[in-house]
Amino acid sequence: MNGAAKGAIIGGVFLAMVGGAGYGVYALVGDAGDDSGKGPGQGVGGDTSVVAAKGSGPITDKEAAQAAKAFLAAWAAGDERAAADLTNNAQAAQSAVSDFKYKTYVTKTVITPGRQDGATVPYKVEAEITYEGVTKPLAYESQLTVVRGLTSGKPLVDWQASVIHPQLQQDEKLRAGAPASPPVKAVDRNGEELTVEKYPSLRLVLDELRETYGGKAGGKTGAEVWIEPATANAPKRTLLTLVEGEPSTIKTYLDAKAQAAAEKAVAKYPESSVVAVQPSNGHILAVANNRKDGFNAAMQGARAPGSTMKIVTAAMLLDRGKAAADKPAECVKEASWGGRSFHNLGNFELPGASFATSFAKSCNTAFIKQIDDVKDDSALSKEAREVFGIGLDWKTGVKSVDGKVPEATGAEAAAAYIGQGQITMNPLNVASITATARSGRFHQPVLVSPELDGRTVATAQRQMKSSVRQQLVSMMRLTATSGTGANAMRPVGGDKGAKTGSAEVDGAGSPDSWFTGFSDDVAAAAMVEGGGHGGDAAGPIVAQVLNSSASRP
Known part of the structure; x- marks a missing residue:
């Protein structure tokens, strides 16, 4: 890793000591597994930041495990350059990993790989987000796939926005802070509250109601983690509330x-x-x-x-x-x-x-x-x-x-x-x-x-x-x-x-x-x-x- 993190296999778990002020103290990256015959938690040994040299043919399980482990360790350590160089789209990956650290206010990250399936490696992200003195956890699961570089021949993470978060689509970004629109409490024609938890199909509708009417109805903005849409006229999607705002009430004609x-x-x-x-x-x-x-x-x-x-x-x-x-x-x-x-x-x-x-x-x-x-x-x-x-x-x-x-x-x-x-x-x-x-x-x-x-x-x-x-x-x-x-x-x-x-x-x-x-x-x-x-x-x-x-x- 370009000096930002140094690692070693300790008890079958990769420990990345983090450099960079304020990003965190440590990050744990579990063993993604390999084709050496060792079971989970036994490790693959050696420097996990080293990815196999140029090769040809389908990606092997060992190549996928090593590439995934190196990328996840660099990401957990907050080393956006090292993480980006382990993908097939370094520019997009570097921007996304940097945004994860600086624009989502992540101060600590633990990434734990799950059971590898060929070239696909699932993992769990457990992050801590700190904004204006408030710290809250953000946990989710996603996965990545390792492919062979078209020109380098090296095993590289196939870069998709969903690598950072499973709900991210192309050109969308992860953000945290004070949103432009205050929260709203949408109610049906009889005054019953309409929530995404109870009515999942209404997510986009409720997000649009907030974007359109939140600022007009008298609510006060709090702090959140959200997905910034790729287009200006699409609503943002809230992932986590950091500080509760004061919602205004929007009455709809919907019937609960x-x-x-x-x-x-x-x-x-x-x-x-x-x-x-x-x-x-x-x-x-x-x-x-x-x-x-x-x-x-x-x-x-x-x-x-x-x-x-x-x-x-x-x-x-x-x-x-x-x-x-x-x-x-x-x-x-x-x-x-x-x-x-x-x-x-x-x-x-x-x-x-x-x-x-x-x-x-x-x-x-x-x-x-x-x-x-x-x-x-x-x-x-x-x-x-x-x-x-x-x-x-x-x-x-x-x-x-x-x-x-x-x-x-x-x-x-x-x-x-x-x-x-x-x-x-x-x-x-x-x-x-x-x-x-x-x-x-x-x-x-x-x-x-x-x-x-x-x-x-x-x-x-x-x-x-x-x-x-x-x-x-x-x-x-x-x-x-x-x-x-x-x-x-x-x-x-x-x-x-x-x-x-x-x-x-x-x-x-x-x-x-x-x-x-x-x-x-x-x-x-x-x-x-x-x-x-x-x-x-x-x-x-x-x-x-x-x-x-x-x-x-």
């Missing part, structure tokens, strides 16, 4: 019991998201995600919504007098438009079916065959924007992405009628579409009151015709009782309706599963990436949220 039901529902399906809203006023009742990447796809996603879009398409056709719930709507096995052929799932057909039945059974061809009668490439886009508020500038109180229904011609227009092509939505957008169909009026979804910051919410250009609403709701009721949504909606009580959707994604082995429904004054929509048919994965999520008696405002 609805949120609990949503969290449990998405937990059953990987890569899933759900949103529930109140049709009578647009209040967002629940937001939940179960995703590896931690992304708030429920409110910020943008993927083809599949046949849930038929709610908007049906409204447009009813609005223009091109269809009626009780009138025939030819449902054939296959239909062509713009040089492209479209078919129904399993090539089913419904001879003599009404428009309501074709909607309930999700017949693609019955909708596509209507294009020639409409004779307006902008019809669907207009209906989506003017009646359902899709594409307007929604200001929900936290970051959200509006749906997109661009004008299209030819085959793209046909695809749009059934929720494919260039159309993109997220569960918030689709839940709002269902809420609009249910109430007959667009209420822009809101998570916190606009009075909190004086923001202007979006309003639709025109209200849905009463006759359109009546027919649309009746068709959604049919879908929930005897159509493609019947199985999922069977346990749901109240006045209920639904629409299923399956959206094909290029390169994906299975389509995205979409489902939306309402029960009384609650509307919900869910999406499961790669989940298959809408009723199979997304359907049970929506049903669980709707069926929770506690979720009824």
Whole structure:
């Protein structure tokens, strides 16, 4: 180590005496193991700062153990230069290790490796952070992988931000001190506190509420350890509170019991998201995600919504007098438009079916065959924007992405009628579409009151015709009782309706599963990436949220 730390194997444990004022007294780095036949704790002997010379071929267990041990010892000792030289990205590693010491105020570090798995070495970090006279522990587990240097041939730590902390993503940084925004206490519509510990899916939402409203609501800043995001408009993520601040209270429109039901529902399906809203006023009742990447796809996603879009398409056709719930709507096995052929799932057909039945059974061809009668490439886009508020500038109180229904011609227009092509939505957008169909009026979804910051919410250009609403709701009721949504909606009580959707994604082995429904004054929509048919994965999520008696405002 470049003079910053001297080490020796003592009782099978590496002891690094630390130089550098104020960083700490000692750091212990346990034995990462090797391929010499010795067991854990027996050591490998020699100077652990020496990494194997240039080699070739796959990294051996011994090379990985020695490289990991040397890097962890240098990091624990606070020798950022030595640690950086043992990685394949010295510049990024040196900056990160230096930040760990100086910008996170770490005064002592103990790093203990776990059981090695080939070139991967897990470890536990036990650090002490001291800021303005307050010292608190920060403990977590992470892992590193050793690779062979492309030019040097030496075994080197494959540098990733997560080496320093498992929650760090690319270009994110670990920081400590007094944050810019005071803490907030977020409560639901009934005054119940909403915490990350109880509602993990709300982490990003709660962080955004703090970033946006913490400074406006009168709280006082304390001291924390946090993850600084890579982009300026993303919220920071608090890891540890060093000094308690004085939080202000932010009231949301969320419903704690609805949120609990949503969290449990998405937990059953990987890569899933759900949103529930109140049709009578647009209040967002629940937001939940179960995703590896931690992304708030429920409110910020943008993927083809599949046949849930038929709610908007049906409204447009009813609005223009091109269809009626009780009138025939030819449902054939296959239909062509713009040089492209479209078919129904399993090539089913419904001879003599009404428009309501074709909607309930999700017949693609019955909708596509209507294009020639409409004779307006902008019809669907207009209906989506003017009646359902899709594409307007929604200001929900936290970051959200509006749906997109661009004008299209030819085959793209046909695809749009059934929720494919260039159309993109997220569960918030689709839940709002269902809420609009249910109430007959667009209420822009809101998570916190606009009075909190004086923001202007979006309003639709025109209200849905009463006759359109009546027919649309009746068709959604049919879908929930005897159509493609019947199985999922069977346990749901109240006045209920639904629409299923399956959206094909290029390169994906299975389509995205979409489902939306309402029960009384609650509307919900869910999406499961790669989940298959809408009723199979997304359907049970929506049903669980709707069926929770506690979720009824």
